[in-house]
Amino acid sequence: MKSDIWIEERHRAGVAARFRIKQVLFQGTSPFQEVTIVDTVPLGKMLLNDGLVMVSEKDEFVYHEMIAHVPVFVHPSPRRVLVIGGGDGGTVREVLRHRGVRACRLVEIDRMVVDACRKHLPAVSGALKDRRATVTIADGVKFVATTRERFDVVIVDSTDPIGPAAPLFGRKFYANVRRVLTPGGIVVSQAESPFYEAEAQRSLLSILGSVFKRAHLYNFSNLTYPGGLWSFAFASDRFCPVEDFRPEAVRGAGLKFQYYNAPLHMAAFQLPQFMRDRYKKLLSCCG
Amino acid sequence: MKSDIWIEERHRAGVAARFRIKQVLFQGTSPFQEVTIVDTVPLGKMLLNDGLVMVSEKDEFVYHEMIAHVPVFVHPSPRRVLVIGGGDGGTVREVLRHRGVRACRLVEIDRMVVDACRKHLPAVSGALKDRRATVTIADGVKFVATTRERFDVVIVDSTDPIGPAAPLFGRKFYANVRRVLTPGGIVVSQAESPFYEAEAQRSLLSILGSVFKRAHLYNFSNLTYPGGLWSFAFASDRFCPVEDFRPEAVRGAGLKFQYYNAPLHMAAFQLPQFMRDRYKKLLSCCG
Numbered sequence: 301m302k303s304d305i306w307i308e309e310r311h312r313a314g315v316a317a318r319f320r321i322k323q324v325l326f327q328g329t330s331p332f333q334e335v336t337i338v339d340t341v342p343l344g345k346m347l348l349n350d351g352l353v354m355v356s357e358k359d360e361f362v363y364h365e366m367i368a369h370v371p372v373f374v375h376p377s378p379r380r381v382l383v384i385g386g387g388d389g390g391t392v393r394e395v396l397r398h399r400g401v402r403a404c405r406l407v408e409i410d411r412m413v414v415d416a417c418r419k420h421l422p423a424v425s426g427a428l429k430d431r432r433a434t435v436t437i438a439d440g441v442k443f444v445a446t447t448r449e450r451f452d453v454v455i456v457d458s459t460d461p462i463g464p465a466a467p468l469f470g471r472k473f474y475a476n477v478r479r480v481l482t483p484g485g486i487v488v489s490q491a492e493s494p495f496y497e498a499e500a501q502r503s504l505l506s507i508l509g510s511v512f513k514r515a516h517l518y519n520f521s522n523l524t525y526p527g528g529l530w531s532f533a534f535a536s537d538r539f540c541p542v543e544d545f546r547p548e549a550v551r552g553a554g555l556k557f558q559y560y561n562a563p564l565h566m567a568a569f570q571l572p573q574f575m576r577d578r579y580k581k582l583l584s585c586c587g
Numbered sequence: 588m589k590s591d592i593w594i595e596e597r598h599r600a601g602v603a604a605r606f607r608i609k610q611v612l613f614q615g616t617s618p619f620q621e622v623t624i625v626d627t628v629p630l631g632k633m634l635l636n637d638g639l640v641m642v643s644e645k646d647e648f649v650y651h652e653m654i655a656h657v658p659v660f661v662h663p664s665p666r667r668v669l670v671i672g673g674g675d676g677g678t679v680r681e682v683l684r685h686r687g688v689r690a691c692r693l694v695e696i697d698r699m700v701v702d703a704c705r706k707h708l709p710a711v712s713g714a715l716k717d718r719r720a721t722v723t724i725a726d727g728v729k730f731v732a733t734t735r736e737r738f739d740v741v742i743v744d745s746t747d748p749i750g751p752a753a754p755l756f757g758r759k760f761y762a763n764v765r766r767v768l769t770p771g772g773i774v775v776s777q778a779e780s781p782f783y784e785a786e787a788q789r790s791l792l793s794i795l796g797s798v799f800k801r802a803h804l805y806n807f808s809n810l811t812y813p814g815g816l817w818s819f820a821f822a823s824d825r826f827c828p829v830e831d832f833r834p835e836a837v838r839g840a841g842l843k844f845q846y847y848n849a850p851l852h853m854a855a856f857q858l859p860q861f862m863r864d865r866y867k868k869l870l871s872c873c874g
Contacts, residue, residue: 306603314607314628316593320600341601359782362859495646495810521808521815523782528808528815559859567854572649572846 307338307346309353311526312496317353319343325420330412332464337420343523345421347388349413349459355388359523360424365560366520366568367532368394371453371486372401373549373565374534374541378452379403382480384440385465385490386457387413389425395455396430397555404433405449409464411437441467444476452482456489461500469504474511474535484538491517491531494575501531505582508535514585516541517575518568520559529572534585542569542586594625594633596640598813599783604640606630612707617699619751624707630810632708634675636700636746640811642675647711649809652847653855654819655681657805658740658773659688660836660852661821661828665739666690669767671727672752672777673744674700676712682742683714684842691720692736696751698724728754731763739769743776748787756791761798761822771825778804778818781862788818792869795822801872803828804862805855807846816859821872829856829873 310316319340326337336348344357355363368391372378379402381395387408395404406428408414414435417425428435436443440456454477458465467473468489477487487508492500494517501517508515512535519529534541547562569586576583597603606627613624623635631644642650655678659665666689668682674695682691693715695701701722704712715722723730727743741764745752754760755776764774774795779787781804788804795802799822806816821828834849856873863870 308605312629315630316605318595318603318605320602342599343602519808521806523814525815527810528812528817530815557860559861561857561860561863563857564859567857570848570850570854572851573844573848574846576848 307340307348309348309351309526311352315526317524317526319346326416328412328416330410332410335410335412335416337416346524347413347417347421350463352460353524354459355390355421355424356524357421357423360390361558362520362522364390364394365557366518367391367455367457367488367490369557369560370518370532370534370541370565370568371455371488372398373553374539374545375452375486380449380451381405381453381455382407382449382451383455383457384443384468385409385459386455388417388421389414389428391455391457392430392433393424393427396427396432398553402432405436406433407436407438407440407443409437409439441473441476444473444480447480449480450482451480452485454481454485454487456487458490460492469500469507471507471511474507478511478537484536486534486536486539487512489533491533493525493527494519494529494531494572495527498578502579502582504533505579508533509582509584511535513537514540516569516583516585517571517579519571520568540585542566594627594635596635596638598639602813604811604813606633613703615699615703617697619697622697622699622703624703633811634700634704634708637750639747641746642677642708642711643811644708644710646810647677648845649807651677651681652844653805653807654678654742654744654775654777656844656847657819657821657828657852657855658742658775659685660840661826661832662739662773667736667738668692669694669736669738669741671730671741671743671755672696672746673742675704675708676701676715678742678744679717679720680711680714683717683719685840689719692723692738693720694723694725694727694730696724696726728760728763731760731767734767736767737769738767739772741768741772741774743774745777747779756787756794758794758798761794765798765824771823773821773823773826774799776820778820780812780814781806781816781818781859782814785865789866789869791820792866795820796869796871798822800824801827803856803870803872804858804866806858807855827872829853
């Protein structure tokens with residue numbers, strides 16, 4: 301009889317997801333978290349940090365296309381992009397598909413994530429070898445507080461607001477993100493589950509709205525994140541992600557996407573009523 | 588020590604969801620399926636047919652609002668509505684919130700589902716007591732083949748295309764659905780997961796496109812259906828769900844929704860690129 305091995309993600313009290321696995325490819329404990337890469341039967345290889353699913357080969361295109369192309373297509377001339385977190389490299393890969401982007405710096409706190417993904421998830425991490433990419437192993441909070449570099453787009457590709465990523469959901473961090481942005485620059489951040497994490501979303505939107513002139517949420521759905529819907533936050537002093545979005549820029553780029561497209565870009569900002577009601581005064585953009 | 592009881596849904600090969608439960612409220616085997624109602628810790632009471640999650644109290648509003656209000660708001664004068672399947676009553680509840688609807692007939696094959704939901708899920712099934720509602724325990728396939736009644740909107744609120752619901756995904760069934768529709772009437776159907784059920788979606792779209800002049804898919808996301816995204820199919824000889832949708836009808840109705848709203852109605856028809864590519868020739872509406 302064949303062995304029947306499963307990995308289980310207990311993502312909320314009383315809710316769990318299980319995936320059958322072929323083998324465990326990597327297990328390590330860094331100073332920040334436990335890092336695991338497994339090869340699953342249904343979804344290809346999968347990265348988990350502290351037991352929570354970060355990336356699966358089968359659906360990572362959803363998350364990475366939606367976190368990268370929304371801000372990069374809204375900004376009229378995104379030359380320099382900063383990615384904080386996202387050590388798997390998938391966000392950098394999507395950013396660098398834009399030929400106008402001259403430099404993309406990844407600042408990841410946990411070297412183990414980058415090394416394990418370089419080795420076991422090359423389809424995700426491969427763009428880290430691009431000559432326009434620079435990998436900096438450092439604390440993103442300290443980086444934005446001290447760097448003299450400036451960026452047109454900052455993407456906060458963080459884990460959940462527990463453990464190493466908790467400060468990435470704070471006000472001081474976002475004041476410094478604004479500091480490292482060129483005038484009118486855009487920040488997009490991983491913004492948790494609207495069903496399960498109302499308080500984290502409210503706090504993030506409130507902080508973004510106090511630091512930037514415009515703040516909004518947009519949604520996507522992938523296979524592996526619990527609760528069906530998941531959100532990103534968009535903030536800028538200048539650009540509205542809907543009104544300042546030019547669909548012709550998407551056509552002009554000539555890129556092939558699996559999830560993203562111009563109508564979906566605009567549709568993603570149309571929130572379910574429970575989100576509109578809940579965040580009414582905090583959504584300071586897109587009507 | 589407290590007992591730690593979980594229910595597990597094995598919804599695809601190698602993928603499972605688990606929910607911690609307080610107690611099992613109902614378990615029965617009908618001629619059609621196993622019917623289970625449990626009280627879960629995270630999501631309230633939950634109905635499962637043959638071990639697959641149908642409804643949870645915490646998120647059923649998403650499914651029921653999106654299956655009901657999209658066709659009922661697109662149709663200019665929906666007086667008579669037929670719901671096939673949906674024995675929990677949630678779809679009937681949403682349909683009957685429209686004051687213009689004079690009659691809503693539910694045709695459910697499995698009396699056990701209706702009885703168990705009447706007893707254990709009154710917040711979902713309560714509208715079945717409405718004087719405009721009629722519950723018919725019958726095979727929906729036979730009903731549409733033989734009835735002399737006509738309906739402005741037909742909603743196919745089916746389980747998956749295995750077991751008792753399999754014929755509800757067939758061509759003959761939809762030819763008869765068209766037969767019982769008033770001219771230009773609308774049918775909306777539960778259309779499975781775009782990530783996991785490409786073939787079921789393709790088959791359904793192909794059938795709808797051959798029977799009706801216009802066919803399209805729209806998406807929603809709830810907490811409990813596997814794979815994040817889930818689809819409904821919309822078909823009609825006359826109405827386009829986007830171009831013929833009048834947002835002012837939503838405002839005029841004065842209803843309070845938790846998920847549905849007018850911009851989201853239109854956004855739901857903007858499909859991810861992998862769905863547009865996959866069903867290019869089968870999406871015969873909305874550009």
